[in-house]
Amino acid sequence: MAEAVAVPAPKLQAALRDLWHGHIVHARDYAMAMHAGKAADAKAAADAVVANAKEISAAVGSFYGQAGGDQMMTLLAGHWGAVKAMTDARIKGDDTGANKAMTDLNANAAEIAKFLSGANPNLPEETVLGLMVAHGAHHAAQVNFIVKGDTAGEAAEWTAMQAHMDMIADALAGAIAKQFPDKAS
Numbered sequence: 681m682a683e684a685v686a687v688p689a690p691k692l693q694a695a696l697r698d699l700w701h702g703h704i705v706h707a708r709d710y711a712m713a714m715h716a717g718k719a720a721d722a723k724a725a726a727d728a729v730v731a732n733a734k735e736i737s738a739a740v741g742s743f744y745g746q747a748g749g750d751q752m753m754t755l756l757a758g759h760w761g762a763v764k765a766m767t768d769a770r771i772k773g774d775d776t777g778a779n780k781a782m783t784d785l786n787a788n789a790a791e792i793a794k795f796l797s798g799a800n801p802n803l804p805e806e807t808v809l810g811l812m813v814a815h816g817a818h819h820a821a822q823v824n825f826i827v828k829g830d831t832a833g834e835a836a837e838w839t840a841m842q843a844h845m846d847m848i849a850d851a852l853a854g855a856i857a858k859q860f861p862d863k864a865s
Contacts, residue, residue, distance in 0.1 A: 689857035689864040696849035699739060702732040704841050707763055707819060711826050714771045729760050743856055743863065744799050751795055758788040763819050770823045778820075785816040802855035811848050818844055 706728040713721035733756035741749020762785035769777030789812035797805035818841040825834035857864040 689853055692857060692864050693850060693853040696853045697846055699736045700845040700849045701842065704845055706732055708822065711767045711823050714767060715826050726764065733760060743860055748799060755792045755795060762788055766820060767823050770827050782820060786813055789813045789816055800855045800859050802858045811851060815844060815848065
């Protein structure tokens with residue numbers, strides 16, 4: 681039996697997991713609504729992605745100040761913009777548009793990695809970049825499964841995306857707990 685690993689800031693970890701899972705839930709809802717041709721549901725899901733990004737940014741801002749929260753919001757807006765563009769392009773069968781959106785998504789991943797590693801010395805830029813590029817790849821794979829109508833493939837990807845969100849949230853929570861032990865407990 682594996683020994684349980686102590687979590688330095690369990691409430692922070694749980695809150696960040698919840699926030700990052702919200703992101704993928706709403707992005708998934710958007711992709712499914714777009715695929716089904718349900719414009720009102722797609723708009724509601726897109727609005728929920730933005731509301732969730734504001735919550736994530738507020739959480740970041742609670743540790744890094746208003747400027748840090750604002751920067752995170754700008755970066756998450758770029759992330760969502762690229763995910764949305766990729767989703768829309770895949771739904772339309774526009775490979776060129778989807779490829780450009782993926783290029784934008786990877787560039788945004790580099791910006792997020794630079795920001796987070798600059799804010800927290802416990803977050804190596806290359807590590808964050810790897811996490812964010814993999815996250816973008818999960819979005820792309822999921823959308824591809826949705827467009828193909830491959831529910832089994834999408835279900836497997838969904839499970840992988842959720843586990844990956846835990847990895848991102850846990851990396852952030854652990855790094856923040858090291859940087860701000862009194863504030864993060």
